[in-house]
Amino acid sequence: MPIVQVRNVSKTFYRDRGPGVRAVNDVSFSIEEGETLALIGESGSGKSTVGRLMLRLIEADDGEIVFDGHDVRRRSPEELRRLRATMQVVFQEPYESLNPRMSIGAIVGEPLEIHERGLSGRQRAARVAEMLDEVGLDPALAGRRPGALSGGQQQRVGIARALITRPRFIVLDEPTSSLDLSVQGQILRLLQDLQKRLKLTYLYISHDLSTVSYIAHRVAVMYLGQIREIGSVDDVVNRPQDPYTRALLNAFLSPDPTVRTRDTYRLSGEIPSPTQVQRGCFLYSRCPSRIEPCASTPADLRQLDPGHEVRCIRAPLSQPLVTVNPELRTFGGPPRPTQKQQA
Ligand SMILES: Nc1ncnc2c1ncn2[C@@H]1O[C@H](COP(=O)(O)OP(=O)(O)OP(=O)(O)O)[C@@H](O)[C@H]1O
Ligand SMILES: [Mg+2]
Numbered sequence: 001m002p003i004v005q006v007r008n009v010s011k012t013f014y015r016d017r018g019p020g021v022r023a024v025n026d027v028s029f030s031i032e033e034g035e036t037l038a039l040i041g042e043s044g045s046g047k048s049t050v051g052r053l054m055l056r057l058i059e060a061d062d063g064e065i066v067f068d069g070h071d072v073r074r075r076s077p078e079e080l081r082r083l084r085a086t087m088q089v090v091f092q093e094p095y096e097s098l099n100p101r102m103s104i105g106a107i108v109g110e111p112l113e114i115h116e117r118g119l120s121g122r123q124r125a126a127r128v129a130e131m132l133d134e135v136g137l138d139p140a141l142a143g144r145r146p147g148a149l150s151g152g153q154q155q156r157v158g159i160a161r162a163l164i165t166r167p168r169f170i171v172l173d174e175p176t177s178s179l180d181l182s183v184q185g186q187i188l189r190l191l192q193d194l195q196k197r198l199k200l201t202y203l204y205i206s207h208d209l210s211t212v213s214y215i216a217h218r219v220a221v222m223y224l225g226q227i228r229e230i231g232s233v234d235d236v237v238n239r240p241q242d243p244y245t246r247a248l249l250n251a252f253l254s255p256d257p258t259v260r261t262r263d264t265y266r267l268s269g270e271i272p273s274p275t276q277v278q279r280g281c282f283l284y285s286r287c288p289s290r291i292e293p294c295a296s297t298p299a300d301l302r303q304l305d306p307g308h309e310v311r312c313i314r315a316p317l318s319q320p321l322v323t324v325n326p327e328l329r330t331f332g333g334p335p336r337p338t339q340k341q342q343a
Contacts, residue, residue: 009063105142231308
Protein backbone atom coordinates (compact mmCIF):
# COMPACT_ATOMS: atom_id res chain seq x y z
CA MET A 1 0.00 0.00 0.00
CA PRO A 2 1.46 3.37 -0.91
CA ILE A 3 1.61 5.66 2.09
CA VAL A 4 1.90 8.72 -0.13
CA GLN A 5 0.68 9.40 -3.64
CA VAL A 6 1.33 12.42 -5.82
CA ARG A 7 -1.14 12.68 -8.70
CA ASN A 8 -0.77 15.11 -11.60
CA VAL A 9 0.73 17.84 -9.43
CA SER A 10 1.89 21.10 -11.02
CA LYS A 11 3.35 24.33 -9.72
CA THR A 12 4.23 27.55 -11.53
CA PHE A 13 6.05 30.35 -9.70
CA TYR A 14 5.23 33.88 -10.82
CA ARG A 15 7.53 36.76 -10.17
CA ASP A 16 6.44 40.36 -10.77
CA ARG A 17 5.66 39.99 -14.43
CA GLY A 18 6.46 37.89 -17.44
CA PRO A 19 5.91 34.20 -17.89
CA GLY A 20 5.92 32.01 -14.81
CA VAL A 21 8.50 29.35 -13.98
CA ARG A 22 6.91 25.96 -14.50
CA ALA A 23 8.81 24.31 -11.65
CA VAL A 24 6.70 21.14 -11.46
CA ASN A 25 4.78 19.91 -14.46
CA ASP A 26 2.15 17.18 -14.07
CA VAL A 27 4.17 14.97 -11.73
CA SER A 28 2.77 11.66 -10.44
CA PHE A 29 4.34 8.91 -8.32
CA SER A 30 3.69 6.96 -5.15
CA ILE A 31 5.88 5.67 -2.33
CA GLU A 32 5.19 2.46 -0.42
CA GLU A 33 5.38 2.38 3.35
CA GLY A 34 8.98 1.77 4.47
CA GLU A 35 10.35 2.56 1.02
CA THR A 36 12.85 5.19 -0.16
CA LEU A 37 12.19 6.91 -3.46
CA ALA A 38 15.13 8.98 -4.71
CA LEU A 39 14.47 12.10 -6.76
CA ILE A 40 17.44 13.07 -8.91
CA GLY A 41 18.13 15.61 -11.66
CA GLU A 42 20.09 18.74 -12.44
CA SER A 43 19.85 21.90 -10.37
CA GLY A 44 16.54 23.68 -10.98
CA SER A 45 14.71 20.59 -12.26
CA GLY A 46 12.06 20.94 -9.53
CA LYS A 47 13.14 18.34 -6.95
CA SER A 48 12.87 20.54 -3.84
CA THR A 49 9.62 22.02 -5.08
CA VAL A 50 8.12 18.51 -5.26
CA GLY A 51 9.20 17.87 -1.66
CA ARG A 52 7.79 21.17 -0.44
CA LEU A 53 4.49 20.59 -2.27
CA MET A 54 4.15 17.16 -0.67
CA LEU A 55 4.48 18.66 2.80
CA ARG A 56 2.27 21.58 1.77
CA LEU A 57 4.97 24.05 2.70
CA ILE A 58 3.89 25.61 -0.59
CA GLU A 59 0.56 25.22 -2.37
CA ALA A 60 0.19 23.22 -5.57
CA ASP A 61 -1.74 24.70 -8.50
CA ASP A 62 -3.20 21.37 -9.58
CA GLY A 63 -3.34 17.73 -8.66
CA GLU A 64 -3.70 15.65 -5.53
CA ILE A 65 -1.29 14.71 -2.76
CA VAL A 66 -2.69 11.77 -0.83
CA PHE A 67 -1.02 10.86 2.46
CA ASP A 68 -2.32 7.87 4.37
CA GLY A 69 -5.63 8.07 2.52
CA HIS A 70 -6.19 11.83 3.02
CA ASP A 71 -5.83 14.56 0.43
CA VAL A 72 -3.21 16.87 1.93
CA ARG A 73 -4.41 19.77 -0.20
CA ARG A 74 -7.89 19.68 1.32
CA ARG A 75 -6.94 19.56 4.98
CA SER A 76 -8.23 22.31 7.25
CA PRO A 77 -5.55 24.28 9.14
CA GLU A 78 -6.15 22.19 12.28
CA GLU A 79 -5.99 18.88 10.36
CA LEU A 80 -2.89 20.12 8.56
CA ARG A 81 -1.22 20.89 11.87
CA ARG A 82 -1.79 17.32 13.01
CA LEU A 83 -0.62 15.97 9.68
CA ARG A 84 2.58 18.00 9.94
CA ALA A 85 3.65 15.92 12.92
CA THR A 86 3.63 12.84 10.71
CA MET A 87 5.37 14.39 7.66
CA GLN A 88 8.71 16.06 8.24
CA VAL A 89 11.73 17.39 6.37
CA VAL A 90 15.52 17.38 6.76
CA PHE A 91 17.37 20.08 4.81
CA GLN A 92 20.70 20.25 3.05
CA GLU A 93 22.47 22.84 5.17
CA PRO A 94 22.18 21.72 8.76
CA TYR A 95 23.71 24.89 10.18
CA GLU A 96 21.45 27.25 8.25
CA SER A 97 18.36 25.34 9.31
CA LEU A 98 19.26 25.48 13.02
CA ASN A 99 18.76 28.68 15.00
CA PRO A 100 22.28 29.56 16.28
CA ARG A 101 20.92 31.24 19.38
CA MET A 102 18.90 28.27 20.59
CA SER A 103 20.28 25.33 22.54
CA ILE A 104 20.28 21.90 20.91
CA GLY A 105 17.69 20.76 23.46
CA ALA A 106 15.36 23.64 22.60
CA ILE A 107 15.78 23.08 18.85
CA VAL A 108 15.02 19.37 19.03
CA GLY A 109 12.16 19.88 21.51
CA GLU A 110 10.53 22.78 19.65
CA PRO A 111 8.17 20.66 17.50
CA LEU A 112 6.77 19.13 20.70
CA GLU A 113 5.61 22.59 21.80
CA ILE A 114 3.41 22.70 18.71
CA HIS A 115 2.37 19.08 18.41
CA GLU A 116 2.33 17.77 21.98
CA ARG A 117 1.46 20.75 24.09
CA GLY A 118 0.43 18.70 27.10
CA LEU A 119 3.98 17.61 27.96
CA SER A 120 5.67 18.99 31.07
CA GLY A 121 9.14 20.51 30.79
CA ARG A 122 10.61 17.39 32.34
CA GLN A 123 8.77 15.07 29.95
CA ARG A 124 9.91 17.14 27.03
CA ALA A 125 13.53 17.05 28.19
CA ALA A 126 13.27 13.27 28.52
CA ARG A 127 11.93 12.94 24.98
CA VAL A 128 14.76 15.17 23.69
CA ALA A 129 17.40 13.09 25.50
CA GLU A 130 15.90 9.88 24.11
CA MET A 131 15.87 11.33 20.60
CA LEU A 132 19.46 12.59 20.79
CA ASP A 133 20.52 9.14 21.86
CA GLU A 134 18.53 7.61 18.99
CA VAL A 135 20.48 9.67 16.41
CA GLY A 136 23.83 8.85 18.01
CA LEU A 137 24.39 12.08 19.96
CA ASP A 138 25.33 12.38 23.61
CA PRO A 139 22.22 13.74 25.42
CA ALA A 140 24.62 15.99 27.36
CA LEU A 141 24.89 18.07 24.16
CA ALA A 142 21.35 19.39 24.80
CA GLY A 143 22.77 22.46 26.53
CA ARG A 144 25.18 23.36 23.70
CA ARG A 145 24.52 25.61 20.72
CA PRO A 146 24.68 24.52 17.06
CA GLY A 147 27.93 26.44 16.47
CA ALA A 148 29.76 24.18 18.93
CA LEU A 149 28.95 21.06 16.89
CA SER A 150 30.57 19.51 13.81
CA GLY A 151 28.67 19.40 10.50
CA GLY A 152 27.78 15.75 11.00
CA GLN A 153 26.54 16.41 14.55
CA GLN A 154 24.49 19.35 13.30
CA GLN A 155 22.81 17.15 10.73
CA ARG A 156 22.06 14.60 13.46
CA VAL A 157 20.34 17.44 15.34
CA GLY A 158 18.31 18.22 12.18
CA ILE A 159 17.30 14.56 11.97
CA ALA A 160 16.41 14.43 15.68
CA ARG A 161 14.21 17.49 15.30
CA ALA A 162 12.45 15.93 12.31
CA LEU A 163 11.87 12.65 14.16
CA ILE A 164 10.76 13.86 17.57
CA THR A 165 7.08 13.99 16.64
CA ARG A 166 7.33 10.36 15.45
CA PRO A 167 6.60 11.04 11.79
CA ARG A 168 6.01 8.33 9.21
CA PHE A 169 7.20 10.17 6.11
CA ILE A 170 10.32 12.32 5.75
CA VAL A 171 11.53 14.44 2.85
CA LEU A 172 15.34 14.31 2.90
CA ASP A 173 16.45 17.26 0.74
CA GLU A 174 20.12 16.60 -0.06
CA PRO A 175 20.76 15.77 3.59
CA THR A 176 24.44 14.91 3.15
CA SER A 177 25.62 17.05 0.26
CA SER A 178 27.25 19.68 2.48
CA LEU A 179 29.13 17.07 4.54
CA ASP A 180 32.55 15.44 4.15
CA LEU A 181 32.53 12.10 2.40
CA SER A 182 33.26 10.03 5.53
CA VAL A 183 30.53 11.83 7.47
CA GLN A 184 28.10 11.37 4.56
CA GLY A 185 28.43 7.62 4.93
CA GLN A 186 27.70 7.79 8.66
CA ILE A 187 24.60 9.93 8.16
CA LEU A 188 23.30 7.69 5.38
CA ARG A 189 23.79 4.63 7.55
CA LEU A 190 21.97 6.38 10.40
CA LEU A 191 19.06 7.25 8.08
CA GLN A 192 18.90 3.67 6.87
CA ASP A 193 19.01 2.31 10.38
CA LEU A 194 16.30 4.73 11.56
CA GLN A 195 14.15 3.78 8.59
CA LYS A 196 14.21 0.12 9.58
CA ARG A 197 13.70 0.72 13.28
CA LEU A 198 10.98 3.35 12.99
CA LYS A 199 9.36 2.08 9.73
CA LEU A 200 9.95 5.41 8.00
CA THR A 201 9.18 6.25 4.40
CA TYR A 202 11.62 8.60 2.63
CA LEU A 203 11.66 10.89 -0.36
CA TYR A 204 15.43 11.25 -0.84
CA ILE A 205 16.41 14.25 -2.99
CA SER A 206 19.97 14.15 -4.31
CA HIS A 207 22.49 14.88 -7.03
CA ASP A 208 24.83 12.17 -5.91
CA LEU A 209 24.13 8.92 -7.68
CA SER A 210 26.43 6.82 -5.51
CA THR A 211 24.39 7.66 -2.43
CA VAL A 212 21.18 7.03 -4.37
CA SER A 213 22.05 3.46 -5.18
CA TYR A 214 23.07 2.98 -1.57
CA ILE A 215 19.94 4.28 0.14
CA ALA A 216 17.06 4.16 -2.36
CA HIS A 217 14.75 1.38 -3.50
CA ARG A 218 13.39 3.27 -6.49
CA VAL A 219 14.54 6.32 -8.42
CA ALA A 220 12.67 9.09 -10.25
CA VAL A 221 14.66 11.30 -12.62
CA MET A 222 13.47 14.90 -13.11
CA TYR A 223 14.14 17.33 -15.93
CA LEU A 224 12.44 20.73 -16.35
CA GLY A 225 9.74 19.88 -13.84
CA GLN A 226 8.84 16.53 -15.37
CA ILE A 227 9.68 12.99 -14.40
CA ARG A 228 11.69 11.50 -17.29
CA GLU A 229 12.07 8.02 -15.93
CA ILE A 230 11.02 6.13 -12.81
CA GLY A 231 11.71 2.59 -11.68
CA SER A 232 13.76 0.41 -9.38
CA VAL A 233 17.38 1.40 -8.74
CA ASP A 234 18.37 -1.59 -10.82
CA ASP A 235 16.22 -0.54 -13.79
CA VAL A 236 17.12 3.12 -13.74
CA VAL A 237 20.82 2.91 -12.82
CA ASN A 238 21.76 -0.29 -14.65
CA ARG A 239 19.40 -0.10 -17.62
CA PRO A 240 18.53 3.57 -18.09
CA GLN A 241 16.10 3.97 -20.98
CA ASP A 242 15.60 7.68 -21.21
CA PRO A 243 18.30 9.77 -22.95
CA TYR A 244 18.29 12.20 -20.05
CA THR A 245 18.92 9.52 -17.42
CA ARG A 246 21.60 8.01 -19.56
CA ALA A 247 23.43 11.29 -20.05
CA LEU A 248 23.11 12.11 -16.35
CA LEU A 249 24.58 8.75 -15.35
CA ASN A 250 27.27 9.07 -17.95
CA ALA A 251 28.32 12.51 -16.71
CA PHE A 252 28.43 11.21 -13.18
CA LEU A 253 30.29 8.01 -13.90
CA SER A 254 32.94 9.10 -16.33
CA PRO A 255 35.35 10.87 -13.93
CA ASP A 256 35.66 7.75 -11.82
CA PRO A 257 38.67 5.64 -12.84
CA THR A 258 37.14 2.51 -11.29
CA VAL A 259 34.23 2.71 -13.70
CA ARG A 260 34.81 1.81 -17.29
CA THR A 261 32.57 3.82 -19.54
CA ARG A 262 32.49 3.51 -23.26
CA ASP A 263 29.24 5.37 -23.38
CA THR A 264 29.60 8.63 -25.23
CA TYR A 265 26.04 9.64 -24.63
CA ARG A 266 25.98 13.35 -23.90
CA LEU A 267 23.49 16.18 -24.03
CA SER A 268 24.34 19.27 -26.00
CA GLY A 269 23.72 22.86 -25.03
CA GLU A 270 22.32 24.43 -21.93
CA ILE A 271 19.24 23.51 -19.94
CA PRO A 272 16.42 25.68 -21.41
CA SER A 273 14.81 28.24 -19.13
CA PRO A 274 11.80 26.77 -17.31
CA THR A 275 9.86 29.86 -18.42
CA GLN A 276 10.02 28.75 -22.05
CA VAL A 277 7.01 26.87 -23.31
CA GLN A 278 8.07 23.54 -24.76
CA ARG A 279 5.96 22.05 -27.52
CA GLY A 280 7.15 18.51 -28.04
CA CYS A 281 9.56 16.56 -25.88
CA PHE A 282 11.18 18.81 -23.27
CA LEU A 283 14.59 17.26 -24.00
CA TYR A 284 14.40 17.92 -27.74
CA SER A 285 16.90 20.80 -27.92
CA ARG A 286 19.65 18.80 -26.18
CA CYS A 287 18.96 15.20 -27.09
CA PRO A 288 21.42 13.06 -29.09
CA SER A 289 18.65 10.57 -29.94
CA ARG A 290 16.07 13.06 -31.18
CA ILE A 291 14.12 12.43 -34.34
CA GLU A 292 11.86 14.83 -36.15
CA PRO A 293 8.55 13.89 -34.42
CA CYS A 294 10.10 14.67 -31.02
CA ALA A 295 9.93 18.38 -31.84
CA SER A 296 6.15 18.42 -31.87
CA THR A 297 4.90 15.24 -30.15
CA PRO A 298 4.60 15.62 -26.38
CA ALA A 299 6.42 12.76 -24.71
CA ASP A 300 4.26 11.12 -22.04
CA LEU A 301 5.48 8.66 -19.44
CA ARG A 302 4.74 5.10 -20.48
CA GLN A 303 5.49 1.74 -18.98
CA LEU A 304 8.35 -0.23 -20.53
CA ASP A 305 8.45 -3.04 -17.98
CA PRO A 306 6.37 -3.51 -14.85
CA GLY A 307 7.27 -0.62 -12.53
CA HIS A 308 9.60 1.00 -15.05
CA GLU A 309 8.26 4.09 -16.83
CA VAL A 310 10.04 6.21 -19.42
CA ARG A 311 9.18 9.35 -21.34
CA CYS A 312 11.34 8.99 -24.49
CA ILE A 313 9.33 7.83 -27.50
CA ARG A 314 12.46 6.07 -28.79
CA ALA A 315 12.91 3.89 -25.70
CA PRO A 316 14.14 1.23 -25.32
CA LEU A 317 17.46 2.70 -26.37
CA SER A 318 20.31 0.45 -27.35
CA GLN A 319 22.08 -0.78 -24.23
CA PRO A 320 24.56 1.68 -22.77
CA LEU A 321 28.15 0.52 -22.83
CA VAL A 322 28.82 1.18 -19.18
CA THR A 323 30.29 -1.37 -16.87
CA VAL A 324 30.57 -0.70 -13.19
CA ASN A 325 32.06 -3.03 -10.66
CA PRO A 326 28.91 -3.79 -8.61
CA GLU A 327 30.83 -3.71 -5.35
CA LEU A 328 31.68 -0.09 -5.96
CA ARG A 329 28.05 0.92 -6.08
CA THR A 330 27.67 0.67 -2.35
CA PHE A 331 28.80 3.48 -0.19
CA GLY A 332 31.17 1.13 1.56
CA GLY A 333 33.39 1.03 -1.53
CA PRO A 334 36.39 3.20 -2.26
CA PRO A 335 35.84 6.96 -2.17
CA ARG A 336 33.86 8.27 -5.07
CA PRO A 337 34.97 11.36 -6.95
CA THR A 338 33.79 14.45 -5.13
CA GLN A 339 33.83 16.51 -8.29
CA LYS A 340 30.24 17.33 -9.21
CA GLN A 341 29.47 17.13 -12.87
CA GLN A 342 26.33 18.11 -14.64
CA ALA A 343 24.95 16.33 -17.65
N1 LIG B 1 9.84 30.40 -4.33
C1 LIG B 1 10.19 30.42 -5.64
N2 LIG B 1 9.91 31.50 -6.41
C2 LIG B 1 10.22 31.53 -7.71
N3 LIG B 1 10.84 30.51 -8.37
C3 LIG B 1 11.14 29.43 -7.66
C4 LIG B 1 10.85 29.30 -6.25
N4 LIG B 1 11.27 28.10 -5.81
C5 LIG B 1 11.81 27.48 -6.88
N5 LIG B 1 11.73 28.26 -7.99
C6 LIG B 1 12.19 27.91 -9.35
O1 LIG B 1 11.63 26.64 -9.67
C7 LIG B 1 12.55 25.83 -10.37
C8 LIG B 1 12.77 24.53 -9.60
O2 LIG B 1 13.43 24.83 -8.38
P1 LIG B 1 13.82 23.71 -7.30
O3 LIG B 1 14.40 24.43 -6.16
O4 LIG B 1 12.63 22.85 -7.04
O5 LIG B 1 14.91 22.88 -8.07
P2 LIG B 1 15.89 21.70 -7.52
O6 LIG B 1 15.76 20.58 -8.48
O7 LIG B 1 15.59 21.43 -6.09
O8 LIG B 1 17.31 22.37 -7.70
P3 LIG B 1 18.66 22.19 -6.77
O9 LIG B 1 19.27 20.89 -7.18
O10 LIG B 1 19.49 23.36 -7.17
O11 LIG B 1 18.24 22.23 -5.33
C9 LIG B 1 13.81 26.67 -10.53
O12 LIG B 1 13.77 27.28 -11.79
C10 LIG B 1 13.69 27.69 -9.43
O13 LIG B 1 14.37 28.89 -9.76
MG1 LIG C 1 16.73 21.62 -4.34
